[in-house]
Amino acid sequence: MSAIPGNKGGAAAPHVELRRVTKRYGVVTAINDLTLTVEKGSFTALLGPSGCGKSTLLRMIAGLERISAGQCFLDGVDVTDVAPAKRRIAMVFQSYALYPHMTTRQNIAFSLSLAGASRKEQDERTHEVARILQLEDYLDRRPAELSGGQRQRVAIGRALVRHPEVFLFDEPLSNLDAKLRVQMRLELAKLHATLHATMIYVTHDQTEAMTLADKIVVLDRGRVAQVGSPLELYNRPANKFVAAFIGSPSMNFLPVGLTAVEGGIATVALPGGRTARVRVGGAPAKAVATAELGVRPEHLSLVVADDANAALRGEVAIVEHLGNLTLLYVDTPAGQVIVEGPGNVSVRSGDTVGLSLREANARLFGADGASL
Amino acid sequence: MTDTALVSDAPPPAARPLVRLRQLDLFGAVVTLATLAGAVVWAFPLYWGLVTTFKPETEIVQPGVHLWPQNFTFENYAHVLMQTKIGLWYVNSLVTSGAVTVIVVVMAAAAGYAISQLEFPGRRVFWAMILASFMVPIPALIVNHFVLMSQFGWINTLQGVVAPQLIAPVTVIIYKQFFDSVPKDFREAAVMDGANDFQLLFRIYLPMNWGITTALAIITFIGAWNLFLWPFLAVSSEEKLNVAVGITQVHDAFGVQYGRDLAVAMLAALPVAIVYLIFQRRVTQAIMLSAGIKG
Numbered sequence: 319m320s321a322i323p324g325n326k327g328g329a330a331a332p333h334v335e336l337r338r339v340t341k342r343y344g345v346v347t348a349i350n351d352l353t354l355t356v357e358k359g360s361f362t363a364l365l366g367p368s369g370c371g372k373s374t375l376l377r378m379i380a381g382l383e384r385i386s387a388g389q390c391f392l393d394g395v396d397v398t399d400v401a402p403a404k405r406r407i408a409m410v411f412q413s414y415a416l417y418p419h420m421t422t423r424q425n426i427a428f429s430l431s432l433a434g435a436s437r438k439e440q441d442e443r444t445h446e447v448a449r450i451l452q453l454e455d456y457l458d459r460r461p462a463e464l465s466g467g468q469r470q471r472v473a474i475g476r477a478l479v480r481h482p483e484v485f486l487f488d489e490p491l492s493n494l495d496a497k498l499r500v501q502m503r504l505e506l507a508k509l510h511a512t513l514h515a516t517m518i519y520v521t522h523d524q525t526e527a528m529t530l531a532d533k534i535v536v537l538d539r540g541r542v543a544q545v546g547s548p549l550e551l552y553n554r555p556a557n558k559f560v561a562a563f564i565g566s567p568s569m570n571f572l573p574v575g576l577t578a579v580e581g582g583i584a585t586v587a588l589p590g591g592r593t594a595r596v597r598v599g600g601a602p603a604k605a606v607a608t609a610e611l612g613v614r615p616e617h618l619s620l621v622v623a624d625d626a627n628a629a630l631r632g633e634v635a636i637v638e639h640l641g642n643l644t645l646l647y648v649d650t651p652a653g654q655v656i657v658e659g660p661g662n663v664s665v666r667s668g669d670t671v672g673l674s675l676r677e678a679n680a681r682l683f684g685a686d687g688a689s690l
Numbered sequence: 691m692t693d694t695a696l697v698s699d700a701p702p703p704a705a706r707p708l709v710r711l712r713q714l715d716l717f718g719a720v721v722t723l724a725t726l727a728g729a730v731v732w733a734f735p736l737y738w739g740l741v742t743t744f745k746p747e748t749e750i751v752q753p754g755v756h757l758w759p760q761n762f763t764f765e766n767y768a769h770v771l772m773q774t775k776i777g778l779w780y781v782n783s784l785v786t787s788g789a790v791t792v793i794v795v796v797m798a799a800a801a802g803y804a805i806s807q808l809e810f811p812g813r814r815v816f817w818a819m820i821l822a823s824f825m826v827p828i829p830a831l832i833v834n835h836f837v838l839m840s841q842f843g844w845i846n847t848l849q850g851v852v853a854p855q856l857i858a859p860v861t862v863i864i865y866k867q868f869f870d871s872v873p874k875d876f877r878e879a880a881v882m883d884g885a886n887d888f889q890l891l892f893r894i895y896l897p898m899n900w901g902i903t904t905a906l907a908i909i910t911f912i913g914a915w916n917l918f919l920w921p922f923l924a925v926s927s928e929e930k931l932n933v934a935v936g937i938t939q940v941h942d943a944f945g946v947q948y949g950r951d952l953a954v955a956m957l958a959a960l961p962v963a964i965v966y967l968i969f970q971r972r973v974t975q976a977i978m979l980s981a982g983i984k985g
């Protein structure tokens with residue numbers, strides 16, 4: 319893979335760079351010939367389903383995992399064979415891995431103590447970190463005596479105290495309850511804003527990735543599916559995998575026939591007889607006769623069944639009222655589609671409705687899954 | 691007792707659970723009495739030994755059972771403390787048992803760590819050898835030990851007493867198992883923090899398993915303190931004896947003098963009893979651990 323889809327040569331200097339790295343565990347290939355650059359000071363999220371190799375990738379950057387093939391650069395220096403502690407990288411583990419026999423103070427100062435820093439320096443830097451993370455009242459407690467959120471902060475403090483250039487987070491919020499997760503998310507964003515350090519953040523939660531990151535790397539079975547800003551991924555997914563993975567509820571995919579392509583606009587035949595006009599990138603080969611139309615639930619709207627503008631007609635199967643919006647599962651000739659309507663929709667299951675399609679936001683995917 | 695208190699606090703329960711509770715209490719009482727009886731039977735010889743040390747020899751050999759001395763005396767203890775080298779034997783026991791404990795614990799922890807955490811050629815062979823070596827009963831090797839120690843010129847020296855006791859495969863096995871169960875995140879976090887293997891062992895793995903280390907240290911110490919056969923063979927001069935062997939020397943030197951023999955026995959057992967009383971729970975834990983391995 320020579321070029322990464324969606325990756326523009328940014329202005330900021332590359333800080334972490336992986337060149338054609340592969341990681342094999344015996345016969346399992348966890349990461350396959352992957353190339354990636356992370357700019358200095360950026361907040362990059364590695365996003366993907368379970369088992370796609372996010373942790374493996376992060377651990378290779380940390381130096382905890384040997385790279386089977388390829389190279390890892392930090393600030394332009396090849397660190398492929400450099401010990402983890404020498405990389406000026408800090409990592410926050412999903413389990414926090416706080417040393418249970420040490421107090422908060424000792425946990426935070428541990429790396430300094432190993433490095434032989436003076437008592438005074440250890441104290442000063444521990445207090446500085448404790449102040450930033452509001453841990454001052456908990457310095458003499460053991461991890462067992464801290465709440466989940468406090469433990470999380472100690473884990474971050476342990477990373478912070480080393481003044482690392484790169485922070486790695488492996489699903490740091492997944493052990494917290496929903497409310498605390500939102501709060502810690504904000505604190506992480508604030509931390510990134512104050513420190514301007516490079517942060518690489520592994521998550522399988524797209525909300526976390528979308529809210530925190532300025533760049534998201536979507537991984538699919540050990541390969542990069544797409545790299546881009548949150549909105550790029552949302553609005554212009556490079557392939558069906560990204561389109562389906564980003565956004566909740568998930569994008570609808572309708573099988574369509576390609577009738578004409580002219581001036582960057584494709585005319586497609588929808589199941590049920592109607593047609594739609596969708597913008598396409600290049601000129602798809604005439605040979606592509608069938609494709610899939612990707613439409614997000616919020617880009618479909620309810621109209622009366624015999625409306626002339628309705629792209630699809632169908633029967634409502636399930637209605638979910640979420641208060642601010644309503645999710646409708648509609649059985650159409652194209653299969654079941656999810657429609658997002660306003661909160662006060664009065665449609666009931668069993669009703670026949672028409673669905674109008676906002677063509678400007680629809681995407682067309684070829685048989686191989688790539689965006690047309 | 692707490693059960694009844696709990697019941698009276700609770701809202702009035704149905705009749706059946708109450709009945710069952712009373713039955714359980716009766717059962718509990720029977721069991722308590724039975725174990726109490728067992729404890730008395732077990733403890734009586736100890737008590738008998740103890741009171742005997744406070745009786746003059748003439749009273750001891752008199753027929754009849756006296757649960758308390760008619761003429762209370764410290765003469766036996768005075769004699770043993772003044773006329774024998776028991777003070778020196780104590781020191782010898784302390785030095786040898788202490789040395790055995792420290793060396794065994796440090797060595798076993800390091801070996802356990804290496805087998806559990808490090809990748810090196812021959813690791814499996816090494817592990818298999820340790821597993822195999824604890825299948826060999828130590829007394830079966832006693833002649834070899836004697837020959838080896840005499841070739842070293844260590845017979846009748848304290849280091850000669852210590853050296854063969856350093857073979858402690860069970861301790862290594864226990865450490866290995868405990869280190870195996872430490873989640874690898876701790877190791878990786880410490881590696882990221884810049885720890886080398888020594889720091890990992892002494893600042894993460896050992897402190898995280900402090901309970902095990904104390905338990906193993908105590909049981910090793912008690913074992914070394916009570917060891918008889920090897921020190922008995924390895925040492926011939928009275929100055930190098932440990933307490934356990936020393937007791938028998940009192941017997942030899944003074945003829946059968948029950949009061950004195952028992953006084954020495956009490957003195958010899960005292961440190962172990964004290965250690966046990968202080969660290970009761972840890973000792974039980976350690977015995978269960980090594981029994982789990984051996985059984």
Ligand SMILES: Nc1ncnc2c1ncn2[C@@H]1O[C@H](COP(=O)(O)OP(=O)(O)OP(=O)(O)O)[C@@H](O)[C@H]1O
Nearest residue numbers: 343346347348367368369370371372373374375522
């Ligand atoms: N030590 C290992 N030995 C063998 N296979 C491994 C090992 N570690 C990871 N793998 C495999 O590599 C692949 C990627 O694993 P990885 O832990 O990076 O996934 P992940 O994206 O972090 O998933 P999750 O979101 O569940 O944490 C998986 O298929 C996994 O089974």
Ligand SMILES: [Mg+2]
Nearest residue numbers: 372373374488
């Ligand atoms: Mg993971």
